[in-house]
Amino acid sequence: MIKEKIKNIFPKENDILSKYKIEPVICDDYLVDGKILKFKGEFRDVYSPVCVVDKNGNTTQMFLGKYPLMGEEEALKALKAAMKAYDRGKGLWPTMSVEERIKHILKFVEELKKRRDEVVKLIMWEIGKTLADSEKEFDRTVDYILDTVEALKELDRNSSKFIISQGIYAQVRRSPLGVVLCMGPYNYPLNETYTTLIPALIMGNTVIFKPPKFGVLLHTPLVRAFASSFPPGVVNTVYGDGQTVVTPLIKSGNIDVLAFIGSSRVADLLKHQHPKPHRLKCVLGLDAKNPAIILEDSDIDIAVKECISGALSFNGQRCTALKMIFVHKNFQNVFIEKFVRELENLKIGMPWEDGVKITPMPSLDRITYFKEIIEDAVSKGARVINEFGGETNHTFIYPAVVYPVTPSMRLWSEEQFGPVIPFKYFEDISEPIDYLINSNYGQQVSIFSNDPERISALTDVLVNQVSRVNLNSQCQRGPDILPFTGRKDSAEGTLSVSDALRVFSIRSLFAFKASEANNKIVKEILDKRISKFISTDFIL
Numbered sequence: 360m361i362k363e364k365i366k367n368i369f370p371k372e373n374d375i376l377s378k379y380k381i382e383p384v385i386c387d388d389y390l391v392d393g394k395i396l397k398f399k400g401e402f403r404d405v406y407s408p409v410c411v412v413d414k415n416g417n418t419t420q421m422f423l424g425k426y427p428l429m430g431e432e433e434a435l436k437a438l439k440a441a442m443k444a445y446d447r448g449k450g451l452w453p454t455m456s457v458e459e460r461i462k463h464i465l466k467f468v469e470e471l472k473k474r475r476d477e478v479v480k481l482i483m484w485e486i487g488k489t490l491a492d493s494e495k496e497f498d499r500t501v502d503y504i505l506d507t508v509e510a511l512k513e514l515d516r517n518s519s520k521f522i523i524s525q526g527i528y529a530q531v532r533r534s535p536l537g538v539v540l541c542m543g544p545y546n547y548p549l550n551e552t553y554t555t556l557i558p559a560l561i562m563g564n565t566v567i568f569k570p571p572k573f574g575v576l577l578h579t580p581l582v583r584a585f586a587s588s589f590p591p592g593v594v595n596t597v598y599g600d601g602q603t604v605v606t607p608l609i610k611s612g613n614i615d616v617l618a619f620i621g622s623s624r625v626a627d628l629l630k631h632q633h634p635k636p637h638r639l640k641c642v643l644g645l646d647a648k649n650p651a652i653i654l655e656d657s658d659i660d661i662a663v664k665e666c667i668s669g670a671l672s673f674n675g676q677r678c679t680a681l682k683m684i685f686v687h688k689n690f691q692n693v694f695i696e697k698f699v700r701e702l703e704n705l706k707i708g709m710p711w712e713d714g715v716k717i718t719p720m721p722s723l724d725r726i727t728y729f730k731e732i733i734e735d736a737v738s739k740g741a742r743v744i745n746e747f748g749g750e751t752n753h754t755f756i757y758p759a760v761v762y763p764v765t766p767s768m769r770l771w772s773e774e775q776f777g778p779v780i781p782f783k784y785f786e787d788i789s790e791p792i793d794y795l796i797n798s799n800y801g802q803q804v805s806i807f808s809n810d811p812e813r814i815s816a817l818t819d820v821l822v823n824q825v826s827r828v829n830l831n832s833q834c835q836r837g838p839d840i841l842p843f844t845g846r847k848d849s850a851e852g853t854l855s856v857s858d859a860l861r862v863f864s865i866r867s868l869f870a871f872k873a874s875e876a877n878n879k880i881v882k883e884i885l886d887k888r889i890s891k892f893i894s895t896d897f898i899l
């Protein structure tokens with residue numbers, strides 16, 4: 360049954376219901392200095408993870424459209440526009456009042472909402488995310504922006520008073536940093552891009568935005584929304600290969616903040632390209648290999664349910680996914696057996712199908728990689744323990760449970776970012792603890808237990824290894840008001856609705872010695888409301 364389903368997983372084009380079909384999108388518009396320009400150069404074709412079968416029985420990835428392969432010249436034009444709009448802090452945007460900036464962001468949200476159907480469909484087709492999850496990604500992004508607005512109002516209200524200490528009066532606020540380069544990941548191409556782009560903008564920075572390798576076309580409908588919502592040069596778009604367009608931007612020394620969600624390898628390369636690395640503030644969401652640790656006293660049903668969802672939501676393509684599962688030796692047979700049974704109940708298919716959980720991957724290269732890491736583990740003594748685990752059909756791979764995975768195998772330490780689930784049993788709790796201590800990653804961990812003593816002892820050690828310990832639940836970023844960060848190769852900086860506002864700004868003070876003359880000057884400034892910074896106005 361599963362084998363048959365894998366063999367026939369891809370539809371004929373005519374079998375796809377018209378409401379799910381998509382017309383190719385030619386992304387030739389780009390936004391620089393408030394103008395939507397037509398790109399004239401070379402383009403890259405975009406293919407979906409979803410394949411279609413033609414009348415001769417050939418299976419090929421569906422053509423979705425094209426995006427520009429820009430060069431250094433276009434990239435530097437975008438930089439010039441962003442620098443001009445920032446104007447070394449003198450520009451309209453960085454000097455605008457918080458209230459006014461909020462109005463622009465709210466206008467953008469309205470424009471964004473109008474394009475929901477189009478963007479959701481493109482997320483689904485471009486990265487193969489289920490329709491339900493693509494909708495969730497869109498709605499979560501809108502909520503994130505609205506929450507950001509509220510958080511900024513709160514921040515501003517708290518800054519609308521003077522602090523008095525040792526005869527000094529000071530008003531402490533937050534000011535922008537300059538030009539921000541925003542680069543999001545392909546697995547959350549809308550949400551994770553906007554969780555940096557929106558806080559960067561709302562704090563008064565100007566932005567150059569480059570979409571990831573997969574998940575480019577979905578931004579096409581939003582270029583006009585940016586153009587109509589923000590003053591010229593505040594948002595500028597760049598498309599193409601990172602090496603070609605990003606390298607000259609960083610090398611120029613004129614990028615003040617790098618907001619990048621991707622691999623630590625690329626982050627290191629970029630950071631070192633800056634002529635004065637200390638001037639480049641980095642906000643990075645990087646690699647992770649979050650383990651689950653299942654103790655023998657845990658509730659098996661909960662542990663299995665959470666581990667299935669943790670390891671396989673969006674086919675394991677989440678930075679927070681569970682990527683290594685440690686089960687207590689006395690518990691392993693019953694746990695693994697139930698895990699495999701639940702896995703077999705997951706519906707495989709096309710992203711628009713109701714209740715589908717496992718969908719195709721973004722490229723054939725990914726499939727080759729998964730085969731390699733499974734072969735590597737098998738050659739070193741592991742087994743794929745679920746039937747049809749690792750079976751492929753073009754861009755589709757059936758999830759593989761690999762057991763037991765040991766330190767010499769690539770799956771032990773590499774972030775697989777896909778539906779390959781390594782298991783290892785342990786007898787002594789020091790084994791999974793040592794795994795985390797020796798790991799290059801330090802994002803999160805999930806522990807499964809019902810014993811308060813064990814949970815406490817483990818948590819007290821693990822909070823010094825990772826940045827979030829989850830009890831009896833999978834790892835995750837949300838809710839978005841919680842801090843999201845990591846140690847070692849997993850992150851730099853902390854994101855959450857309120858933290859992001861801090862990350863993209865710096866504290867600035869206006870201070871004066873209390874004296875009759877100074878008090879009179881400041882009182883006049885406040886009464887006449889002539890400064891945006893020196894102000895006790897309270898945003899409602």
Ligand code: G3H
Binds near residue numbers: 551678679835836
């Ligand atoms: O890819 C990493 C995302 O930040 C994970 O977010 O835990 O909400 O899926 P999530």
